[in-house]
Amino acid sequence: MDPLDALMKAAVDAIIIIDHAGTVKRFNPAAERMFGYTEAEITGRNVSLLMPDHHREQHDGYIQRYLQTGQAAIIGKGREEMGRRREGDLFPMALSVGRIEGEGTPYFVGIIKDLTDYQAAKAQVRQLEEQLLHADRLVILGELTAGIAHEINQPLTAIAAYADAGRKMVSQTSGAHSDELQTVCARISEQSRRAGEVVQRLRRLVRSGAVAKGRHDLNQIVTNTLLLFEYELKRTNITLEFKPMKSLDPLYVDEIQVQQILVNLVKNSLDALLESGREDGRILIDVSTRGQQVMISVTDNGPGVPEALQARLFDSFFTTKPKGVGLGLSICKNIAGAHGGNLVYRPAENGGSRFILSLPLEMIG
Amino acid sequence: MGKEHNVCIIDDDEAIREALRLLLFADGLNGVAFESAEHFLAEGTETFFDCMLLDIRMPGIDGLELFQEINRQALPYPVIFITGHGDIPLAVSAIKQGAFDFLTKPFEDGELLAKVRHAIAHYAAECEERRRLHQIQARIDACTPREKDVLRLMTRGLTNKSIAETLDISPRTVEIHRAHVMEKMEAESLPALVRMVASAEQG
Numbered sequence: 001m002d003p004l005d006a007l008m009k010a011a012v013d014a015i016i017i018i019d020h021a022g023t024v025k026r027f028n029p030a031a032e033r034m035f036g037y038t039e040a041e042i043t044g045r046n047v048s049l050l051m052p053d054h055h056r057e058q059h060d061g062y063i064q065r066y067l068q069t070g071q072a073a074i075i076g077k078g079r080e081e082m083g084r085r086r087e088g089d090l091f092p093m094a095l096s097v098g099r100i101e102g103e104g105t106p107y108f109v110g111i112i113k114d115l116t117d118y119q120a121a122k123a124q125v126r127q128l129e130e131q132l133l134h135a136d137r138l139v140i141l142g143e144l145t146a147g148i149a150h151e152i153n154q155p156l157t158a159i160a161a162y163a164d165a166g167r168k169m170v171s172q173t174s175g176a177h178s179d180e181l182q183t184v185c186a187r188i189s190e191q192s193r194r195a196g197e198v199v200q201r202l203r204r205l206v207r208s209g210a211v212a213k214g215r216h217d218l219n220q221i222v223t224n225t226l227l228l229f230e231y232e233l234k235r236t237n238i239t240l241e242f243k244p245m246k247s248l249d250p251l252y253v254d255e256i257q258v259q260q261i262l263v264n265l266v267k268n269s270l271d272a273l274l275e276s277g278r279e280d281g282r283i284l285i286d287v288s289t290r291g292q293q294v295m296i297s298v299t300d301n302g303p304g305v306p307e308a309l310q311a312r313l314f315d316s317f318f319t320t321k322p323k324g325v326g327l328g329l330s331i332c333k334n335i336a337g338a339h340g341g342n343l344v345y346r347p348a349e350n351g352g353s354r355f356i357l358s359l360p361l362e363m364i365g
Numbered sequence: 366m367g368k369e370h371n372v373c374i375i376d377d378d379e380a381i382r383e384a385l386r387l388l389l390f391a392d393g394l395n396g397v398a399f400e401s402a403e404h405f406l407a408e409g410t411e412t413f414f415d416c417m418l419l420d421i422r423m424p425g426i427d428g429l430e431l432f433q434e435i436n437r438q439a440l441p442y443p444v445i446f447i448t449g450h451g452d453i454p455l456a457v458s459a460i461k462q463g464a465f466d467f468l469t470k471p472f473e474d475g476e477l478l479a480k481v482r483h484a485i486a487h488y489a490a491e492c493e494e495r496r497r498l499h500q501i502q503a504r505i506d507a508c509t510p511r512e513k514d515v516l517r518l519m520t521r522g523l524t525n526k527s528i529a530e531t532l533d534i535s536p537r538t539v540e541i542h543r544a545h546v547m548e549k550m551e552a553e554s555l556p557a558l559v560r561m562v563a564s565a566e567q568g
Contacts, residue, residue, distance in 0.1 A: 149449070149450070150422075150449055153449055153450075153470050153471065154378050154380070154381060154470070155380060156470075156471045157378075157381055157384075157470040157471040157472065158378070158380035158381045158383075158384040159384075159471075160384075160471045160472065160474075161381065161384035161385055161387070161388045161471075161472065161477070162384045162387065162388075164388050164391075164474060164475075164477075165384065165387035165388040165390070165391045166387075166391075168388070168391035168392060169387075169391045172391070186474075189474055190474075192471060193471055193473070193474075196470075196471045200450050203450065
């Protein structure tokens with residue numbers, strides 16, 4: 001067999017060879033599957049058939065300009081383009097074009113990967129990230145508002161009670177302006193309550209981003225969450241390992257919120273490992289059960305949390321990160337609590353940090 | 366105004382403690398304030414209170430935990446929880462555990478005093494009822510075993526003759542016992558006696 005034929009046949013990617021006029025000369029089986037034309041059908045026709053309309057008209061021009069000026073837009077490089085299947089639907093593809101030198105006019109070879117699945121997966125991750133970001137913002141906003149509502153409510157309560165006490169006391173005396181003073185006290189009291197209501201309204205508004213629990217496979221939640229870190233991990237030497245637990249019943253949880261906890265924990269580990277500059281950074285996530293609880297532990301081989309700071313780890317507004325707000329772990333603990341579970345810190349044997357998230361296994365009814 | 370009522374205030378916020386004390390004072394009540402559950406447990410458990418205002422959210426031992434401790438120590442006065450708007454589930458759980466009532470900060474005008482007065486009145490009635498039952502029990506205890514037999518049968522509505530037959534004594538003896546019973550129980554009539562014994566049995 002001719003080696004070129006063998007290569008064309010074996011290639012997983014679509015390979016198309018055209019001449020300088022854009023006429024298809026070769027069209028391999030992968031290309032047949034991708035575009036829906038057979039090699040026999042398309043050989044001799046213009047390759048622009050495989051492009052969206054707006055490219056079609058210009059394609060011949062591209063080749064001519066290249067041949068005349070030597071200025072390459074795509075040849076010798078690759079880029080993402082849209083392809084067009086026989087049925088007319090467009091799909092994203094990675095296209096690289098090379099020039100084949102020979103006698104006379106050059107030929108060009110295009111190698112094409114279908115990006116449909118890849119882009120769908122990317123879009124899914126992006127959507128997940130957006131959801132998490134949104135959930136994060138909602139929770140932070142909720143936490144802040146609840147904190148402020150409480151802090152403002154305290155003095156308002158005192159003001160209203162002082163005013164009520166004042167009014168009562170004035171009503172028991174018969175001095176000058178007794179009536180007016182009573183009215184003044186009543187107004188103070190009214191207005192402080194009004195302020196209290198404004199704070200409560202704000203709080204209710206923020207709270208409406210409520211928990212949405214459902215049945216979810218925990219292993220799946222973890223796997224999906226780890227997708228978010230793929231890119232970040234590729235840039236570092238840190239390895240992330242997940243040991244799922246077989247035959248685990250679905251949990252009754254808010255998927256986004258559990259993901260949020262995991263994202264926070266993994267992100268903390270990543271930050272700690274990057275800061276420590278370790279060459280062999282490792283993050284291990286494993287799932288196990290203990291009684292009616294499922295335990296998800298996130299362990300790293302970083303420097304761990306200094307003992308002096310461990311007690312304050314989950315406090316609101318406590319942070320050791322230069323740009324941190326100090327709400328991450330406190331929110332995570334709250335979420336775990338809202339699920340009937342908990343989040344605790346247990347130093348790992350190797351001196352690294354270990355966070356253990358526990359969630360109830362069964363909440364029937 | 367009669368006797369002065371003592372109201373216990375436990376709240377970690379100084380301004381709220383003082384404002385509540387003044388408000389109670391303006392209404393003729395004596396507020397005694399503690400800044401934490403710990404302080405109360407150290408100094409306040411021997412004092413007699415008519416009512417307690419307890420902040421549900423406090424650092425250290427919080428309101429609910431203190432309430433459980435109060436129940437364990439069988440301190441008898443009614444507890445009104447002071448809660449924020451976000452603490453409604455906590456407040457509900459407090460009521461389920463036997464708290465008298467709860468107030469949401471900031472309080473409506475007159476709401477606090479109304480609830481405190483209600484709690485005090487309720488507690489006073491409860492004490493009065495308990496005292497009355499104790500008294501009835503004491504009177505029953507003062508009867509001889511034979512008189513108690515007669516009392517039991519009387520409250521079942523038996524005639525002197527039936528009582529005599531049941532206890533195998535003469536009707537004349539029953540009559541003497543009966544007179545003693547009415548006297549010791551300080552009952553004006555048979556229906557009054559029946560009511561008395563019935564309430565003591567329920568209590």
